[in-house]
Amino acid sequence: MSDPNFELPDLPHPARHMPHELVDAPAPAGGAPVGFQDAELAALSEEERAYLAKHAGHDGQHLLMVLILMVALIGVQVLLLEWRKRRPKAFTYVSLAGLITVPLALAVSAGFSRFVTIWVLFAVANGWVIFRASRRPISSNTPKLVYRWFAVIYQLSYALGIFGYVLMVLTFFGVTALFTDAPEVFGAAVTIMFYGIYFGVLARDLVEVISDHMASAVGYYAPNGLPQKYLRENVCAVCGDHVALHADDDASPNPVHQLACRHLFHEQCIRGWTIIGKRDCCPYCKEKVDLSSFTEHPWDKAQMYYLQLIDAVRYLVVWQPLIFLAVQGVYKVFGLE
Numbered sequence: 001m002s003d004p005n006f007e008l009p010d011l012p013h014p015a016r017h018m019p020h021e022l023v024d025a026p027a028p029a030g031g032a033p034v035g036f037q038d039a040e041l042a043a044l045s046e047e048e049r050a051y052l053a054k055h056a057g058h059d060g061q062h063l064l065m066v067l068i069l070m071v072a073l074i075g076v077q078v079l080l081l082e083w084r085k086r087r088p089k090a091f092t093y094v095s096l097a098g099l100i101t102v103p104l105a106l107a108v109s110a111g112f113s114r115f116v117t118i119w120v121l122f123a124v125a126n127g128w129v130i131f132r133a134s135r136r137p138i139s140s141n142t143p144k145l146v147y148r149w150f151a152v153i154y155q156l157s158y159a160l161g162i163f164g165y166v167l168m169v170l171t172f173f174g175v176t177a178l179f180t181d182a183p184e185v186f187g188a189a190v191t192i193m194f195y196g197i198y199f200g201v202l203a204r205d206l207v208e209v210i211s212d213h214m215a216s217a218v219g220y221y222a223p224n225g226l227p228q229k230y231l232r233e234n235v236c237a238v239c240g241d242h243v244a245l246h247a248d249d250d251a252s253p254n255p256v257h258q259l260a261c262r263h264l265f266h267e268q269c270i271r272g273w274t275i276i277g278k279r280d281c282c283p284y285c286k287e288k289v290d291l292s293s294f295t296e297h298p299w300d301k302a303q304m305y306y307l308q309l310i311d312a313v314r315y316l317v318v319w320q321p322l323i324f325l326a327v328q329g330v331y332k333v334f335g336l337e
Contacts, residue, residue, distance in 0.1 A: 065336050072327050073320075080319060089223075096205040098318035103198060106321065115195075122199060126206060133210045138217040140241040146214065147272025150207040154276060157200030158306050164193025197313050200306075204278060205314075211277035221283040231263070237284040238269035261287040 084091040107115040129149050132142055167189035170176050176185040215221035219229035220237035234243045243256055243264045255267035261282050265273075271294060273279050280289050330336075 061336055065331060068330055068336075069327050072323050072330075076319060076323050077315070080315070092205065092208060095314060095318055096202075096209060098322070099198075099202050099205055099314065102318055102321055118195065118199075122202075126203075130206070130210065133214050136217060138214060140218075140239045143214050143218070143239040143272065144266070144268055146207065146210060147268065147276050150203050150276050151272065153203040154200060157196045157203065160196025161193050161200065161306065162196075164189045164191075164196060168193065197309075198317060201314050201317060204276075207272075207276050208278045211273060211279060215273070215283050227284065231284045234264060236265045236269050237263065237282075238265055238273050241266070259287070259289055261285050 080091075104116065104119055107119070129146055133146050135142070167176070168186060171186040171189060212223055215238060216223065218238070218240045220227050220231050220235075220240065222228065231237050235241070236243050243266060256264055257267045257270050258264050259270070259282050263282055263284055265283075273283055274289055274291060275294060280291060281287060282289060
């Protein structure tokens, strides 16, 4: 049976304990938000009252801002996909320019001296490789040197990315807290993973552009039309050197790989052309290459997945910051805050 003397406890008004971001009701003429009594408003701090007064009646404005951002993100993604399909070379060059300039500009403006220093060292080291690849006539050893160099960068970026990711997982599950301060470890893990992915993407785009120029200079490949040279039997179209058909052939001791189109290549050259240089066709006849033929063990498959990951990250590194800056400009034009 109910007790007639029972009284409900004096519960606090729910609005007082709501997150401030949710208290966004329009203010009446007196200035106090709807749902607040004078006593409740007086109990709030000066900062809380100023926040409520500033954001009173902004429900529609906030909804409009979110709508503009979503339309920009989806619309730009569609335009980028169409651009990449219709003008792949222009997309590649603009993406490369964005990868070089956008993160560097953001780092300089934010005062991230460590990133700027590593970026400069990376640029100097790759400048020498680009200089070698641009020399004419091109040496037959240059493609092997370029692909070997970028393979090292790729392996290093892969190791940094995996190490940073594993460190993040261990921090998330509290393992690193047993040995050191978890927040600091988590920040270091994010930084390491970012460096690995960013420089991996940048190296991938650099070698993609260099591959076209090197193969065109060798003469057995042309981006459009027919190549300058006829490919003779047992010649690698990537470097122009002789391809050894037998292990005891001292002229070219490198392992040989034959594509489905029956053209022969040095194993190192064709792996550099397809996997490192992001080409899925024969450099001579342009027939499609089955990339699964280069995955001889699970380690190769894991590397291929990682390459697909860093290719997808390009959108986040280059285009998303530009989208946010453009959206901020739209907000200012329309007076949205």
